[in-house]
Amino acid sequence: MVLRDVRAGVRNEQAIAMVIESLRASLGEKLQTGQAFREQHAHTTTYLTAQLPDAVVFAENADDVKAVVRACAMHGVPVIPFGTGSSLEGQVNAPSGGISIDFSRMDKVLRVSPEDLDVTVEPGVTREALNVYLRDTGLFFPIDPGANASIGGMTATRASGTNAVRYGTMKDNVLALTVVTADGEEVVTGTRARKSSAGYDLTRLFVGSEGTLGVITSITLRLQGIPEKISGGVCSFPTVKAACDAVIMTIQMGIPVARIELLDEMQIRACNAYSGLSYAERPTLFLEFHGTEETVAMQSEQFAMIAEECGSDGFRYTVDAQERAKLWKARHDAYWASRALRPELSALSTDVCVPISRLAECVAETHEDILANNFLAPIVGHAGDGNFHVLVLFNDKDAADIERVEAFVERLNRRALSFGGTCTGEHGIGQGKMSFLQEEAGPALALMRSIKQALDPKNIFNPGKILRSID
Amino acid sequence: MVLRDVRAGVRNEQAIAMVIESLRASLGEKLQTGQAFREQHAHTTTYLTAQLPDAVVFAENADDVKAVVRACAMHGVPVIPFGTGSSLEGQVNAPSGGISIDFSRMDKVLRVSPEDLDVTVEPGVTREALNVYLRDTGLFFPIDPGANASIGGMTATRASGTNAVRYGTMKDNVLALTVVTADGEEVVTGTRARKSSAGYDLTRLFVGSEGTLGVITSITLRLQGIPEKISGGVCSFPTVKAACDAVIMTIQMGIPVARIELLDEMQIRACNAYSGLSYAERPTLFLEFHGTEETVAMQSEQFAMIAEECGSDGFRYTVDAQERAKLWKARHDAYWASRALRPELSALSTDVCVPISRLAECVAETHEDILANNFLAPIVGHAGDGNFHVLVLFNDKDAADIERVEAFVERLNRRALSFGGTCTGEHGIGQGKMSFLQEEAGPALALMRSIKQALDPKNIFNPGKILRSID
Numbered sequence: 001m002v003l004r005d006v007r008a009g010v011r012n013e014q015a016i017a018m019v020i021e022s023l024r025a026s027l028g029e030k031l032q033t034g035q036a037f038r039e040q041h042a043h044t045t046t047y048l049t050a051q052l053p054d055a056v057v058f059a060e061n062a063d064d065v066k067a068v069v070r071a072c073a074m075h076g077v078p079v080i081p082f083g084t085g086s087s088l089e090g091q092v093n094a095p096s097g098g099i100s101i102d103f104s105r106m107d108k109v110l111r112v113s114p115e116d117l118d119v120t121v122e123p124g125v126t127r128e129a130l131n132v133y134l135r136d137t138g139l140f141f142p143i144d145p146g147a148n149a150s151i152g153g154m155t156a157t158r159a160s161g162t163n164a165v166r167y168g169t170m171k172d173n174v175l176a177l178t179v180v181t182a183d184g185e186e187v188v189t190g191t192r193a194r195k196s197s198a199g200y201d202l203t204r205l206f207v208g209s210e211g212t213l214g215v216i217t218s219i220t221l222r223l224q225g226i227p228e229k230i231s232g233g234v235c236s237f238p239t240v241k242a243a244c245d246a247v248i249m250t251i252q253m254g255i256p257v258a259r260i261e262l263l264d265e266m267q268i269r270a271c272n273a274y275s276g277l278s279y280a281e282r283p284t285l286f287l288e289f290h291g292t293e294e295t296v297a298m299q300s301e302q303f304a305m306i307a308e309e310c311g312s313d314g315f316r317y318t319v320d321a322q323e324r325a326k327l328w329k330a331r332h333d334a335y336w337a338s339r340a341l342r343p344e345l346s347a348l349s350t351d352v353c354v355p356i357s358r359l360a361e362c363v364a365e366t367h368e369d370i371l372a373n374n375f376l377a378p379i380v381g382h383a384g385d386g387n388f389h390v391l392v393l394f395n396d397k398d399a400a401d402i403e404r405v406e407a408f409v410e411r412l413n414r415r416a417l418s419f420g421g422t423c424t425g426e427h428g429i430g431q432g433k434m435s436f437l438q439e440e441a442g443p444a445l446a447l448m449r450s451i452k453q454a455l456d457p458k459n460i461f462n463p464g465k466i467l468r469s470i471d
Numbered sequence: 472m473v474l475r476d477v478r479a480g481v482r483n484e485q486a487i488a489m490v491i492e493s494l495r496a497s498l499g500e501k502l503q504t505g506q507a508f509r510e511q512h513a514h515t516t517t518y519l520t521a522q523l524p525d526a527v528v529f530a531e532n533a534d535d536v537k538a539v540v541r542a543c544a545m546h547g548v549p550v551i552p553f554g555t556g557s558s559l560e561g562q563v564n565a566p567s568g569g570i571s572i573d574f575s576r577m578d579k580v581l582r583v584s585p586e587d588l589d590v591t592v593e594p595g596v597t598r599e600a601l602n603v604y605l606r607d608t609g610l611f612f613p614i615d616p617g618a619n620a621s622i623g624g625m626t627a628t629r630a631s632g633t634n635a636v637r638y639g640t641m642k643d644n645v646l647a648l649t650v651v652t653a654d655g656e657e658v659v660t661g662t663r664a665r666k667s668s669a670g671y672d673l674t675r676l677f678v679g680s681e682g683t684l685g686v687i688t689s690i691t692l693r694l695q696g697i698p699e700k701i702s703g704g705v706c707s708f709p710t711v712k713a714a715c716d717a718v719i720m721t722i723q724m725g726i727p728v729a730r731i732e733l734l735d736e737m738q739i740r741a742c743n744a745y746s747g748l749s750y751a752e753r754p755t756l757f758l759e760f761h762g763t764e765e766t767v768a769m770q771s772e773q774f775a776m777i778a779e780e781c782g783s784d785g786f787r788y789t790v791d792a793q794e795r796a797k798l799w800k801a802r803h804d805a806y807w808a809s810r811a812l813r814p815e816l817s818a819l820s821t822d823v824c825v826p827i828s829r830l831a832e833c834v835a836e837t838h839e840d841i842l843a844n845n846f847l848a849p850i851v852g853h854a855g856d857g858n859f860h861v862l863v864l865f866n867d868k869d870a871a872d873i874e875r876v877e878a879f880v881e882r883l884n885r886r887a888l889s890f891g892g893t894c895t896g897e898h899g900i901g902q903g904k905m906s907f908l909q910e911e912a913g914p915a916l917a918l919m920r921s922i923k924q925a926l927d928p929k930n931i932f933n934p935g936k937i938l939r940s941i942d
Binding site: 115157169192195196202204207295355422443452455466 | 725824938
């Protein structure tokens with residue numbers, strides 16, 4: 001179901017050629033058609049087959065984006081927005097060819113208001129660059145999906161990551177957008193007011209639409225004050241269930257934990273090997289608390305009691321910045337640590353999200369599934385949200401292995417749906433999860449299709465993602 | 472601009488008669504056409520002219536809702552959902568007649584999960600009834616718009632209120648919905664997972680759509696743990712600016728204040744008179760902190776220092792439940808206190824929301840406008856969100872007075888827009904704010920119109936609200 005969906009679409013060679021000719025005339029060197037550029041802008045970081053765009057436009061401003069959209073709309077040619085290419089479900093592939101819009105040159109912070117705790121950025125600003133820019137203001141942007149993704153890409157994918165349990169996802173942190181719509185004009189979807197009841201929530205409609213409804217040209221974000229004090233720590237548990245019980249109690253008690261990450265035995269083993277650490281090879285939680293000296297101490301103590309009650313070997317925490325950095329570096333390197341288990345294999349990273357009361361059961365069943373099939377497949381999860389990832393290593397030259405992985409992913413997604421969950425907490429649908437979205441949404445898929453048809457009648461915006469063009 | 476928009480639409484008498492006949496046959500006594508029922512279900516609590524529906528259906532389950540939607544879709548007759556009738560911008564009026572669906576009999580809590588901190592309710596459950604139901608679980612639903620509104624109505628209006636500064640608005644607290652769409656079928660818009668990147672955010676599209684895209688039949692909500700300790704207090708400031716500065720500093724420092732409400736001099740005078748209190752008649756903040764004994768004390772002390780720095784006369788706070796109840800009763804009675812200033816006059820309650828850095832300026836200019844026009848018009852605001860209300864008293868028999876009020880509301884809304892704000896933070900558009908939505912959204916209004924057209928091609932869902940049917 002997964003790899004099968006990465007099928008080629010219908011290419012309109014003549015139309016594509018006309019668009020390229022027309023854009024070359026108007027945009028000059030900003031348009032590139034060299035093979036290397038095209039390869040860099042197809043899907044490079046995932047297990048999916050690369051499907052190259054026909055040209056890449058390095059947009060420098062909204063007018064460049066409008067020019068691309070207008071030319072593509074006139075000829076019915078696909079437009080594929082490209083941030084940093086760190087998406088995981090084939091979001092930047094070009095199954096029917098078309099024009100990739102690269103946002104790396106639209107990387108300016110347009111304005112910041114420390115009084116209002118908000119900022120407006122161009123789509124190409126990365127989250128790390130934004131936080132470097134903000135440092136002197138005492139503010140930071142908390143959403144951290146791991147990769148140094150672009151804010152445009154994070155918005156389009158409704159990204160979240162380790163801090164979401166406390167600060168929410170992109171859905172909660174985008175105040176307003178500007179978007180180039182199908183008629184080639186730019187619209188503003190909201191204001192800088194922190195809340196509004198003024199009509200349909202267009203902002204939330206574009207957040208998570210993966211470039212299929214329009215092209216985002218600027219993003220206004222909420223910011224947070226940099227915590228006065230941060231403490232972090234680790235503790236291991238005899239079982240995944242015990243670890244998840246600790247998570248549930250923490251959330252129920254309203255302890256405002258900033259990060260609470262679950263790593264299974266195999267993931268810990270991989271991290272130990274990769275990062276030269278010596279954590280106990282048991283289900284483990286990595287935690288972080290944000291606040292004042294008093295509040296982080298209080299929260300850490302409260303959690304330590306919960307952890308003890310759930311059979312942990314004891315929660316050790318530290319406010320030392322270097323020690324914390326080492327801990328979170330290991331967590332952020334989990335992907336590479338897992339891949340290093342067998343560097344010659346390919347990796348499929350998939351995510352699901354379930355109500356936290358079902359997390360333990362869902363992880364445990366998945367764990368058994370992995371053992372039963374002798375997969376190398378570490379599990380790591382944003383446990384406070386009920387969201388977890390499995391990184392399955394497999395031989396992409398071996399059809400039987402591919403089939404086994406696809407069947408596993410199918411079981412995993414159906415398991416999540418059967419537990420009242422969703423087929424993706426943060427990676428998005430892209431090409432890889434269209435079948436599961438169909439199962440999850442059921443009749444609601446027709447509504448999504450109506451909206452797509454209404455806002456993109458010629459199906460030029462990132463076709464073949466979220467919704468199959470040919471269904 | 473305001474009252475003018477409450478114009479009658481085109482009525483299709485024959486179609487309405489056919490729908491009533493058909494529904495009477497299938498629903499029997501659940502359908503009522505008596506004048507008293509019709510009057511109760513037109514707009515009763517606001518300044519707007521009542522426009523009566525032709526019949527009221529007391530729905531008892533989703534099948535009843537489907538029956539109404541199917542009959543109305545077949546004949547092109549309006550469907551107007553009705554919760555408790557506490558909306559403020561004409562949301563339940565029936566400008567073209569049609570069928571009002573009353574949800575008071577759909578008042579069941581369908582399920583609750585204390586482990587996941589979520590609950591699913593029918594639309595007719597009121598927020599007070601929900602919190603009574605939840606009491607034994609140690610959880611509560613924090614959104615408090617003042618009125619004891621229904622959860623369905625609060626969802627449809629994207630309501631918020633005093634607690635939004637800490638807990639967000641309905642946008643942030645609805646996990647999923649079931650909705651009867653234009654084809655008379657029920658769709659599910661999301662799962663119980665706390666986050667998802669699975670396709671378009673249909674949940675957020677229906678939240679705040681004011682019944683214009685479909686009829687909500689159940690709502691899954693996030694819950695919060697009842698705080699171990701609550702402290703509340705009051706302090707007054709020499710100027711509105713000083714009070715707003717204290718608010719900005721509180722938010723910037725990340726103090727997780729649960730409520731921070733601004734009342735101007737006139738509002739305090741009205742509250743003193745109505746509730747027998749003796750607060751200083753100066754711009755005043757009412758506050759509440761949620762947490763443990765230690766954290767609420769810490770937060771209250773931190774705020775006291777800020778208040779002092781901003782020239783307050785001193786912040787007095789209490790954890791005594793009775794004293795707090797008295798304080799918030801006075802705040803919640805602000806509407807009635809204001810009306811009691813001149814009981815013979817009509818009242819127009821309007822709200823705008825601006826970035827908090829502009830709140831002081833926006834309130835001060837509005838205050839001068841009120842003085843210059845000799846209005847009786849107290850101001851009360853959810854200051855932490857930059858959201859404030861003006862209750863203008865006027866003589867609805869006097870055309871000149873109506874015109875003056877309309878001009879004032881127009882100036883107020885344009886002022887908010889010019890400060891980067893929105894024409895409504897929480898009351899919604901309804902009939903009363905369609906002109907201002909047009910000004911605020913600009914070209915984005917066309918997107919809203921496309922969405923409406925896509926999901927409600929026959930314009931049966933609450934026509935003449937949010938978007939003018941005849942534009």
